[in-house]
Amino acid sequence: MKYQLLCCGSNGSGQLGVGNVDDHNIIQKAGFLSDGKDFITSKQPISIACGGNHTLVLLESNEVFATGSSESGQLGIDTQSQINRFLKLDGLWKLVSCGWEFSILVSMDGVVYVSGLGLKGELGLGKTQTRTTKLTPISFTFPDMIIDVKSSMNHTVVRLANGDFYGWGVSRKGQLGLTSEKVLWTPTKLEFGLNPSSYTGYSVGKDFTVLYGDSGLKFFGTQDKVQRSIQENTVTIKSSKVLSMWTSIHILDGNRLISYGNNSHGQLFPTKTGLPFKEFAVGSEHGLALTNSNSVYAWGWGEHGNCGEYSETENRDEVTFDYLNKIYEGDNCIAIAGGCATSWIVTQLV
Amino acid sequence: METIYDEIEIEDFTFDPITQLFQYPCPCGDKFAVGIDDLQDGEDIAICPSCSLMVRVVFDPEDLKEYYDQLD
Ligand SMILES: [Zn+2]
Numbered sequence: 107m108k109y110q111l112l113c114c115g116s117n118g119s120g121q122l123g124v125g126n127v128d129d130h131n132i133i134q135k136a137g138f139l140s141d142g143k144d145f146i147t148s149k150q151p152i153s154i155a156c157g158g159n160h161t162l163v164l165l166e167s168n169e170v171f172a173t174g175s176s177e178s179g180q181l182g183i184d185t186q187s188q189i190n191r192f193l194k195l196d197g198l199w200k201l202v203s204c205g206w207e208f209s210i211l212v213s214m215d216g217v218v219y220v221s222g223l224g225l226k227g228e229l230g231l232g233k234t235q236t237r238t239t240k241l242t243p244i245s246f247t248f249p250d251m252i253i254d255v256k257s258s259m260n261h262t263v264v265r266l267a268n269g270d271f272y273g274w275g276v277s278r279k280g281q282l283g284l285t286s287e288k289v290l291w292t293p294t295k296l297e298f299g300l301n302p303s304s305y306t307g308y309s310v311g312k313d314f315t316v317l318y319g320d321s322g323l324k325f326f327g328t329q330d331k332v333q334r335s336i337q338e339n340t341v342t343i344k345s346s347k348v349l350s351m352w353t354s355i356h357i358l359d360g361n362r363l364i365s366y367g368n369n370s371h372g373q374l375f376p377t378k379t380g381l382p383f384k385e386f387a388v389g390s391e392h393g394l395a396l397t398n399s400n401s402v403y404a405w406g407w408g409e410h411g412n413c414g415e416y417s418e419t420e421n422r423d424e425v426t427f428d429y430l431n432k433i434y435e436g437d438n439c440i441a442i443a444g445g446c447a448t449s450w451i452v453t454q455l456v
Numbered sequence: 457m458e459t460i461y462d463e464i465e466i467e468d469f470t471f472d473p474i475t476q477l478f479q480y481p482c483p484c485g486d487k488f489a490v491g492i493d494d495l496q497d498g499e500d501i502a503i504c505p506s507c508s509l510m511v512r513v514v515f516d517p518e519d520l521k522e523y524y525d526q527l528d
Contacts, residue, residue: 116485118506159485206481225470259481278467330463352483353462370459371509390483391461409507410484425508446485 108455109440111136111145111163111192114433115389115412116447119159120190121174127190131411133434133451139173139191151452155257156389156445157204157222159188162211168198170211178207179239180222195241203257205275210262211241212252218244218264218293227289228260230274246293248272258310259352263296269303271296279313281327298326311350318348318357329353335366349388351406356388363395371407372428381430389444395430396442402434402451410447460501464488466515469502473526478502482509492523 113122114130123136123145136145149167156162160174160181171192172181182195201212208222208229219241220229229235230244250266257263261275261282271283273296278288283296298305298317306319314327325336332355347358354367356375363386365374373391381403383395392406392413404413409425414433416424434451443450461483469478471492478495479487479502486506490499490513500513 118485121485158481368462370461407483407509409509423508446483 107150108146108148109150110453110455111151112434112451112453113448114414115445115449116410117190119175119177119188121156121159121161121445121448123161123171123173123190123192125191127188129410131408131413131415133414136173137191138171139189139193142191145171145192146455151441153202154443154445154450154452155202155204155209156443156448156450157209158206158259158446160204160209161192161445161448161450162195162202162204162209163192164199164202168200168214170195170197170199170202172209175207176239178223179237180204180207180209182209182211182219182221182239182241184239197241201252201255203255203262205257205262206259208257209241210255210257212255212264213243216248216251218246218248218252218255220244224260224275226260226276227291228257228262228275230262230291230293233291244293248293254308256308256310258314258350259312261310261315263308263310263315264293265308269301269305271298271302271308273315276313279328281310281314283315283326299324306346307348309348309350309355311355312352314350316348316350316355323348323357325355329367331369332367347386349386351388351393352390356386356393358386372426373406376405376429385442387442387444389448390446392427392444392447392449394433394442394444394449396439400437400439401432402439402442402449403430404433404449405430407447412444412447412449460512461509463512463514464502466495466513466519469513471523471526473523476527478513478523480511482507484509492520496520 124134149165153164203210250268254265263273273282305317308317357364363375385396408427413427438453441452482504484507488502490502
């Protein structure tokens with residue numbers, strides 16, 4: 107079995123890994139830097155993490171491939187300012203996440219490595235080290251195994267096997283739970299009110315963290331429009347999956363998707379044109395849905411081609427996709443992911 | 457009428473005393489920017505050079521003093 111990586115969207119720094127720095131509104135084939143060939147591998151891509159202008163892809167073989175800007179050292183390779191095809195990073199990795207200009211990689215033995223720029227604690231290396239151009243371990247021993255890591259623009263939350271949450275980065279808005287600190291410079295155990303084990307999952311957006319479980323949904327941080335909607339709708343949904351764009355949250359409720367928050371550019375799921383889907387993903391300000399027939403639709407802010415070609419002509423602008431726009435049709439799509447105005451598709455080749 | 461994508465507090469911007477610009481990440485990957493003199497003149501919109509999104513800067517005119525002090 108082989109897998110192929112496809113993409114479209116914002117690409118000014120080579121973050122699509124397609125061999126150029128042009129934006130694309132038609133699905134492209136990502137490629138490898140080593141030989142210029144298409145990103146086709148026998149190891150399934152299991153995680154795609156996107157920063158402002160860079161992308162990391164984790165394969166089931168625990169190899170990580172990276173592309174895009176390394177201007178601030180976020181790729182952990184200090185040879186070039188950017189690369190526009192995927193380069194394999196040294197080492198084997200269990201988990202990856204990306205924030206604005208930084209990358210977080212968890213090694214097989216549970217050590218957190220970081221690279222890039224973080225003026226407000228994003229690297230977790232302490233107040234004196236806000237920049238590194240090579241993958242640098244955080245000298246902190248977590249009391250249990252890390253099972254999940256998620257980053258938004260400038261904060262990171264990890265979950266341990268025992269259920270506890272640890273985090274670092276900007277905490278001023280309350281996005282890292284109950285703390286009076288403006289910045290958590292090193293990994294810190296987070297307090298989210300309830301016993302951590304009452305949360306089954308969590309998601310991070312710009313300036314906020316949302317946790318969910320049997321007792322409903324709990325919001326920490328600021329994002330006025332999300333908070334107002336949560337209050338108005340007294341969200342008690344027991345969801346299996348909640349994802350966050352930068353300024354909105356998206357709650358899977360059975361086979362419906364309920365969105366709360368900023369709708370300046372059609373970010374809230376256009377339920378009026380709903381269709382059955384089996385998986386969804388979000389980027390900074392757009393979403394992707396994988397249908398039961400394995401086609402991929404996009405909605406939200408699509409100014410850089412990340413929602414495909416604009417097809418509804420009656421609208422004034424051509425950046426607001428307040429409808430589901432088909433960006434990929436096929437029977438072999440197995441996974442989707444979103445980044446900062448980038449869209450990602452993993453297909454299975456038979 | 458243009459849609460304002462988001463409202464951002466001035467404290468969340470990065471101020472560069474050389475360029476005299478306040479900057480903040482845009483979801484496209486570039487950065488919203490507005491000059492300190494523009495804020496002083498009553499402008500409160502930061503724009504992104506790579507896309508059509510705009511944010512409103514939330515600030516009081518007296519907030520600018522500490523940033524002007526950095527210019528010396
Ligand atoms: Zn932009």
